[in-house]
Amino acid sequence: MRKSISVLLSAVMAATALAGCGSSSTTATTAAAAAETTAAAGESAEETTVAAADAKDVDVLNVAFVPSREPEEIVTATEPLKDMIKKEMLTFGYNIKDVNITVGTSFEAVGEGLAAGTIDVGFIPGNTYILYDEDAEVLLTATRDGLSIDSDSAKDWNDQKPTEPTENQVTFYRALIVAGPSDAGKAVADKVNNGEELTWEDLDGLNWGVMGPTSPAGYVYPALWIQKNFGKNITDLTHVVECDSYGTAFARLAQGQIDVLCTYADARRDYVEKWNAEYSMQNSIWDDTNVIGVTEGIYNDTISGSKVSTVMMDEDFKTAFKQAMINIGNSDEGKEVINIYTHKGYVEAQDSDYNSARDAQNLIKALRLGQN
Numbered sequence: 035m036r037k038s039i040s041v042l043l044s045a046v047m048a049a050t051a052l053a054g055c056g057s058s059s060t061t062a063t064t065a066a067a068a069a070e071t072t073a074a075a076g077e078s079a080e081e082t083t084v085a086a087a088d089a090k091d092v093d094v095l096n097v098a099f100v101p102s103r104e105p106e107e108i109v110t111a112t113e114p115l116k117d118m119i120k121k122e123m124l125t126f127g128y129n130i131k132d133v134n135i136t137v138g139t140s141f142e143a144v145g146e147g148l149a150a151g152t153i154d155v156g157f158i159p160g161n162t163y164i165l166y167d168e169d170a171e172v173l174l175t176a177t178r179d180g181l182s183i184d185s186d187s188a189k190d191w192n193d194q195k196p197t198e199p200t201e202n203q204v205t206f207y208r209a210l211i212v213a214g215p216s217d218a219g220k221a222v223a224d225k226v227n228n229g230e231e232l233t234w235e236d237l238d239g240l241n242w243g244v245m246g247p248t249s250p251a252g253y254v255y256p257a258l259w260i261q262k263n264f265g266k267n268i269t270d271l272t273h274v275v276e277c278d279s280y281g282t283a284f285a286r287l288a289q290g291q292i293d294v295l296c297t298y299a300d301a302r303r304d305y306v307e308k309w310n311a312e313y314s315m316q317n318s319i320w321d322d323t324n325v326i327g328v329t330e331g332i333y334n335d336t337i338s339g340s341k342v343s344t345v346m347m348d349e350d351f352k353t354a355f356k357q358a359m360i361n362i363g364n365s366d367e368g369k370e371v372i373n374i375y376t377h378k379g380y381v382e383a384q385d386s387d388y389n390s391a392r393d394a395q396n397l398i399k400a401l402r403l404g405q406n
Contacts, residue, residue, distance in 0.1 A: 038139065038151055041284055042078055042373050046166060057275065059379060063243075072325070088129050089128055090128050090129065091129050092128055092129050092131065092345060093132065094130075094132045094134055094167050095119065095345060096130065096136070096147075096153050096155070096343075097115075097133060097134065097137070097156075097157075098137065098144045098147055098148075098156050098157070099137050099144070099157045099375075100140075100156075100157065101137050101138060101139065102375070103375075105137040105371065107374070108374055111136050111371060114370075115135065115362070115368075118362050118365075119133050119355075119358060119359075119362070120133060120368065122358035122359075122361055122362060123358050125379050126358065127354070134395075136153075141159065143174070144157075145158065145163075145166035146337070148166055148338060148340045149168070149170060149340070151340050151344070152343075153340060154345045154346050155173075156337070157335065157337055157375065158335065160334070160336055160387075160388045161394065161395070162382035164337045164395060165395070166347075167385065168341075170335075171338060171340075171341050171346075171385075172384070172385055172388065173338060173352065173355070173383065174334070174337040174360070174382060175333060175334050175335070175382040176334040176335045176337075176372075176378070176379070176380055177203035177377070177378045177380065178204060178376065178377070179199045179203065179378060180204040181200065181299060181300055182194070182197055183195070183350075184204070184208070186330075187327065188210075188226050188324075188325040188328050191210065191325040191328065192324045192325055193227075194347055196303070196320045197303060199300070199303075203378055203379055205331075205381060205383075205387070206331030206333045207251070207334070208251075208298075208302075208328055208330070208331055208332065208335060209255040209256055209296060209298060209332060209391060210296075210297060210298070210325050210327065210328055210329070211238075211294055211295075211325065211326050212294060212295055212296075212302070212324070213293060213294045213326050214248040214288065214292070214293060214295070215288070215290065216290040216292075216293045217292040218240055218293040221325075222236055222237075222293070223326060223370055226324065226325070228328050232326065232327075232389045237260070237264065238270075239295045240293040241275065241292045242258075242296070243277050243286055243355070244274055244276055244277065244295070245280070245296065246276060246279060247398070250298060250394070251296065251299075251329075251332060252277075252280070252283075252296050254394045255329040255330070255390075255394065258329065258393055258397055259327050263327075267400075267401065269401060270306050275291075275292055280298075283297065284308070285312070287311035288309060288322070294326060298339055302319050306379055326363060330390050331390065332390070332391075332392065333387050333388055333390070334377075334404045335377065336383060338381065339352060339355070356382060359380050360379070360382075
């Protein structure tokens with residue numbers, strides 16, 4: 035069962051420049067400062083050499099990425115990460131001779147590698163992590179751009195729309211249940227905006243658009259929202275249409291073929307132009323749509339370590355590696371590399387952050403058992 039759920043969920047799816055000028059006296063002062071800087075650089079290089087000599091040798095660090103993009107594209111984009119990790123880890127007293135970066139044949143292949151200890155570090159989604167958490171440990175959570183609205187209240191999303199990106203980095207995103215311009219969609223949105231509680235009958239009377247059953251924002255977390263708020267399963271809804279893409283779902287919402295859809299929180303920003311140009315709507319997407327449900331946070335991708343690999347069983351190494359990746363994520367060069375997974379940086383994580391992912395896994399199990 036564990037492996038079958040793994041296969042199901044694996045589809046679900048992460049310089050400062052100084053310049054100066056001055057008079058001849060300033061130039062002399064600058065020259066003297068430059069000499070001191072050169073001397074300091076020499077001392078720094080000597081210290082680095084000494085540090086390298088005293089550092090603890092690590093023959094190889096095996097790092098694996100999940101194949102959420104084309105494998106060759108990932109390998110090419112992450113090539114600079116090898117030297118970045120070596121350089122950062124040396125400052126913490128570890129001389130890594132080789133960083134071996136690979137792309138797994140599947141999401142579960144990376145999880146299995148972590149469990150077996152053949153992979154030391156894996157860049158994996160939260161859903162993959164919780165399937166292998168007996169033998170893997172979450173080290174870091176990726177950050178992403180936040181939104182101007184982050185509330186559990188659907189009405190807040192409507193009162194404060196449109197949503198805008200912010201410079202604040204967040205470790206999770208939400209899924210929204212969005213009502214469209216159909217009469218039924220407007221009616222249920224009006225009820226939310228008037229501060230009235232929705233009933234199961236309200237939901238069951240709507241035509242729903244969802245993604246595939248492994249999509250976190252398009253199915254799983256909205257299903258959790260329904261279960262926790264109404265004591266029902268998403269499979270209990272009378273009218274549900276599975277859409278092959280969010281673009282298809284928004285087109286159907288615009289045309290009134292569905293009344294509500296399940297999607298990620300900033301999806302409407304992605305379809306602002308298509309709403310008018312392709313879907314032929316006269317009003318803006320913000321005028322024509324409203325939120326009727328907000329899920330709990332869906333935590334971002336993880337950097338997870340093997341609990342059984344020799345390298346990661348060194349607690350000092352593990353601590354150093356976490357800080358090294360945080361430092362890399364904070365650098366311009368590092369940001370360019372990790373952008374392959376749309377990661378903006380990293381922060382320390384704890385296992386309990388992914389409890390909602392466990393709830394999602396249990397829900398999927400229950401739904402599958404109910405279908406058998």
